[in-house]
Amino acid sequence: MPTQTAVAKAVSFCLFAISSVSVSSIAAAQDTGVNNDVERIEVTGSRIKRTDMENASPVVVIGAADIEKGGFNSVQDVLDNLSQNSGGSMTQQEVHGFTPAASSVNLRGVGAGRVLTLINGKRVPKYPFGAGGTSSFVDTANIPMGAIERVEILTTGASAIYGSDAMGGVINIILKKNVEETTFKYRLSDTHDGGFQNNQFSLMTGASSETTNLTFFLEYEDREALKSGDRPEWGTDLIPGSPYAGYSSYGASLSSLDGKTLVDTLSAQECEARGFVWLGEKSGCGFDRTSQRDFMPEQKRYSTMINLTKEIGDDHEWYSRLDYTHSSSYTEIESGTLDNDLIFNVHGDQVTVTDGGGFGLSQTYDKSVGFGGDFANLADGEYKYKRRLLEVGPRTSEFETNNFAFVTGLTGYLTDSIEYDTSWSIARQEVSAYYGGSPTYHGMFDYVTSGENGVSLLDQISVEDAEALNFIGNKRGQSTLSTFNFGINGELPYELPGGAIGYATGVEYSLERFYDKSDAMSTQGAVIGKGGSSASGKRGQYAGYAEAALPVIDDLTVTLAGRYDYYDDESDVGGQFSPQVAVEYRPVDNLLIRALYAETFRAPDMQRLFGEPTRAYSTVVDHDGTKYDSINVLVGPNPHLEAETGTNYNIGLVYDYEDFNLTLDYWVVDIDNMVSSPSAQYIVDHEDVYGDKVERDANGNLISVNTQAMNMSSNKTAGIDFSLGYSFETNHGDLSATLNGTYLTKWERQLTPDSAPLDLIDGEDSAPQLKANLNLGWNLDNFSTNVLVVYTDSMNGYNMDYFIEHGYDEEYDVTVDSHVEVNWTASYFITDAVKMSGGVNNIFDAGPELDATYPQWPHYPRSYYNVIGREYYLGIEVTF
Numbered sequence: 001m002p003t004q005t006a007v008a009k010a011v012s013f014c015l016f017a018i019s020s021v022s023v024s025s026i027a028a029a030q031d032t033g034v035n036n037d038v039e040r041i042e043v044t045g046s047r048i049k050r051t052d053m054e055n056a057s058p059v060v061v062i063g064a065a066d067i068e069k070g071g072f073n074s075v076q077d078v079l080d081n082l083s084q085n086s087g088g089s090m091t092q093q094e095v096h097g098f099t100p101a102a103s104s105v106n107l108r109g110v111g112a113g114r115v116l117t118l119i120n121g122k123r124v125p126k127y128p129f130g131a132g133g134t135s136s137f138v139d140t141a142n143i144p145m146g147a148i149e150r151v152e153i154l155t156t157g158a159s160a161i162y163g164s165d166a167m168g169g170v171i172n173i174i175l176k177k178n179v180e181e182t183t184f185k186y187r188l189s190d191t192h193d194g195g196f197q198n199n200q201f202s203l204m205t206g207a208s209s210e211t212t213n214l215t216f217f218l219e220y221e222d223r224e225a226l227k228s229g230d231r232p233e234w235g236t237d238l239i240p241g242s243p244y245a246g247y248s249s250y251g252a253s254l255s256s257l258d259g260k261t262l263v264d265t266l267s268a269q270e271c272e273a274r275g276f277v278w279l280g281e282k283s284g285c286g287f288d289r290t291s292q293r294d295f296m297p298e299q300k301r302y303s304t305m306i307n308l309t310k311e312i313g314d315d316h317e318w319y320s321r322l323d324y325t326h327s328s329s330y331t332e333i334e335s336g337t338l339d340n341d342l343i344f345n346v347h348g349d350q351v352t353v354t355d356g357g358g359f360g361l362s363q364t365y366d367k368s369v370g371f372g373g374d375f376a377n378l379a380d381g382e383y384k385y386k387r388r389l390l391e392v393g394p395r396t397s398e399f400e401t402n403n404f405a406f407v408t409g410l411t412g413y414l415t416d417s418i419e420y421d422t423s424w425s426i427a428r429q430e431v432s433a434y435y436g437g438s439p440t441y442h443g444m445f446d447y448v449t450s451g452e453n454g455v456s457l458l459d460q461i462s463v464e465d466a467e468a469l470n471f472i473g474n475k476r477g478q479s480t481l482s483t484f485n486f487g488i489n490g491e492l493p494y495e496l497p498g499g500a501i502g503y504a505t506g507v508e509y510s511l512e513r514f515y516d517k518s519d520a521m522s523t524q525g526a527v528i529g530k531g532g533s534s535a536s537g538k539r540g541q542y543a544g545y546a547e548a549a550l551p552v553i554d555d556l557t558v559t560l561a562g563r564y565d566y567y568d569d570e571s572d573v574g575g576q577f578s579p580q581v582a583v584e585y586r587p588v589d590n591l592l593i594r595a596l597y598a599e600t601f602r603a604p605d606m607q608r609l610f611g612e613p614t615r616a617y618s619t620v621v622d623h624d625g626t627k628y629d630s631i632n633v634l635v636g637p638n639p640h641l642e643a644e645t646g647t648n649y650n651i652g653l654v655y656d657y658e659d660f661n662l663t664l665d666y667w668v669v670d671i672d673n674m675v676s677s678p679s680a681q682y683i684v685d686h687e688d689v690y691g692d693k694v695e696r697d698a699n700g701n702l703i704s705v706n707t708q709a710m711n712m713s714s715n716k717t718a719g720i721d722f723s724l725g726y727s728f729e730t731n732h733g734d735l736s737a738t739l740n741g742t743y744l745t746k747w748e749r750q751l752t753p754d755s756a757p758l759d760l761i762d763g764e765d766s767a768p769q770l771k772a773n774l775n776l777g778w779n780l781d782n783f784s785t786n787v788l789v790v791y792t793d794s795m796n797g798y799n800m801d802y803f804i805e806h807g808y809d810e811e812y813d814v815t816v817d818s819h820v821e822v823n824w825t826a827s828y829f830i831t832d833a834v835k836m837s838g839g840v841n842n843i844f845d846a847g848p849e850l851d852a853t854y855p856q857w858p859h860y861p862r863s864y865y866n867v868i869g870r871e872y873y874l875g876i877e878v879t880f
């Protein structure tokens with residue numbers, strides 16, 4: 001078996017060790033190419049290079065070997081399982097949303113946009129389409145697995161080091177470099193119940209001379225969709241245990257405009273013959289959406305990376321890296337509907353049809369013959385067809401993503417005691433999306449008014465007319481980030497009682513641009529059931545930072561850091577100073593006591609500053625229990641948003657004794673002046689606070705909800721991170737065990753500065769209070785195996801308070817059950833150059849946990865669970 005690197009030895013016994021990083025592990029992984037007697041290295045959370053890597057900032061390190069032992073398919077899978085991912089993840093299960101091809105994580109529950117994501121310490125551009133149509137974030141769905149050396153997760157805020165966005169933590173993905181051999185990998189995974197088969201190929205090779213190294217990487221992935229039919233127990237509209245589960249009432253019927261009175265519908269026989277579902281005499285013809293839905297999209301991706309380093313003399317090194325990734329994804333959801341999109345007004349002997357989109361379309365007919373005579377016997381009033389456009393086919397989304405990044409720079413020594421690093425980078429993410437399956441208001445109106453007397457929407461739509469109604473829309477976006485930085489670090493020539501003062505200081509400049517442009521029809525709101533927006537913006541950012549490690553005495557070091565950021569744009573952000581103070585105390589060699597205070601900030605993302613209002617639709621349950629399937633929702637920007645501000649506290653200890661290690665950290669993340677775009681359901685539930693954002697008709701029925709961004713709230717989370725690890729050697733191999741997790745002690749959110757805090761642990765729509773992972777490993781000669789147990793605590797349901805208030809908790813569970821998944825992996829070196837691996841993820845086929853109080857399909861929290869189920873995989877790795 002090949003000799004393990006120091007990194008692999010240091011972290012092979014645990015998957016998620018929440019601890020300070022050992023000197024040997026990082027030192028072996030960081031090859032600066034510069035000759036110096038004592039190598040100093042930099043870890044995420046500090047720019048000062050040190051010889052002792054245990055410091056006041058807790059960092060989780062996940063090496064490439066750990067990723068393999070966890071059985072993970074993607075970077076997103078790795079991050080999903082972090083216990084610090086308290087708020088859950090936005091995953092590719094969000095097939096009904098604005099970003100079904102993207103994913104992100106939510107450390108500390110602060111929101112995906114408040115977690116800074118870096119690649120090799122450099123910022124990456126935001127995804128050009130906002131989550132929910134508004135919130136910018138970094139997409140983690142297309143980062144190539146095979147190129148990763150390790151992932152470092154700083155679990156405290158760090159605006160004093162990195163500037164904006166680092167409010168809940170920092171994810172730094174370190175890519176491999178200085179490769180001198182060729183490695184080919186192939187991995188095939190498939191699920192027990194079908195669907196979601198995944199093929200991954202990767203090739204990494206490199207060549208070196210005495211002064212130069214060239215590394216080349218290529219990866220390809222081809223993944224099947226996971227369709228609702230692959231998981232019928234969750235794909236169905238009739239999920240057991242949910243009071244909201246049921247077939248859609250949108251089949252083919254005619255009703256009063258408020259939808260409360262059924263006027264006409266198909267016969268039971270004709271309803272089912274045309275692919276609809278008969279709901280009974282009172283409800284008429286409905287629809288089963290199951291056959292047209294995807295849980296996860298089909299995806300194809302290929303990535304390439306070229307890394308070049310060259311020593312220039314004894315004290316300088318030039319480096320450059322070029323990355324490119326192309327991915328495409330395709331997903332389907334159920335056919336679109338007609339509701340209040342066409343309004344039929346009966347008055348006397350006439351019936352007049354108008355559009356519900358505000359385009360002024362109108363045409364009048366004799367009601368006895370108009371629209372197939374559907375209105376002949378109806379009294380004066382307003383009516384509508386509730387129609388599933390089944391003939392048009394499912395609504396489709398196809399995304400093409402192109403990521404490009406180039407970085408070049410110099411690093412080395414200006415003098416014997418001053419080390420420098422200067423670089424310029426440019427990164428761009430382009431996304432093109434194509435949407436099908438929805439008609440326009442004009443197209444639908446023209447169809448209904450075609451012919452001499454118009455067309456009845458109770459009649460079947462012909463193939464030719466369905467093709468004409470199918471509008472293919474598009475949306476294109478691009479986000480670009482160009483950055484220059486220059487920094488120095490070293491030790492000052494004079495000392496304090498505890499030793500020399502380490503320092504780092506530097507300047508940065510970045511220019512960020514984005515545009516997000518929908519087709520003209522979608523932007524005008526002319527596509528039924530589909531919103532659109534067009535926006536663009538740019539801003540420059542200037543920053544200067546400094547950091548000093550002061551060894552006050554032999555066992556006590558105080559680190560001071562500060563950074564000033566200034567934004568040059570038309571917003572209200574301006575300048576922001578972020579300080580940080582950290583203390584490290586070592587009363588004995590194997591015990592570190594640490595504390596940290598950091599002020600953080602987040603500049604409003606440009607989607608929320610420079611975008612345009614977007615129309616969307618949402619399912620909302622009103623105070624009286626009335627369910628509205630398609631409420632008009634307005635989301636959009638606010639050019640006067642201010643920066644969010646926050647504070648982070650952390651106090652903890654790190655203890656190592658022989659083969660045992662323990663870390664324990666208590667942390668607090670407090671954010672004020674938060675920019676939020678709460679859901680329509682959230683606003684309706686708290687209408688006493690947001691009454692001006694809810695529109696109702698004269699009868700009190702919901703018409704629309706405004707969810708535009710605003711500095712409106714605050715958020716405070718607190719908890720305990722813990723990790724215990726033990727490894728030991730026996731005559732029958734090396735054994736290891738690690739238990740780590742996060743226990744939330746507080747999660748409160750205020751809607752406004754004057755409102756009472758909402759408890760997101762004991763209240764409704766809560767998060768799991770405990771997330772924990774147990775990792776058990778065994779290595780014997782050429783064989784190794786690993787078991788990972790992932791635990792997610794129970795939590796309160798989305799609408800728990802409402803269910804309790806109305807007594808529904810006697811019939812339905814108002815909490816979401818706790819959840820356990822078990823992964824098993826094994827690998828064997830056939831020869832020194834050939835390794836076989838395999839495993840089973842979710843051995844016991846644990847499904848997601850039902851939230852009976854959640855009104856929308858699939859009635860489980862998609863931020864925490866999925867329906868992939870038991871998954872098998874095999875892999876081979878050949879090195880030569």
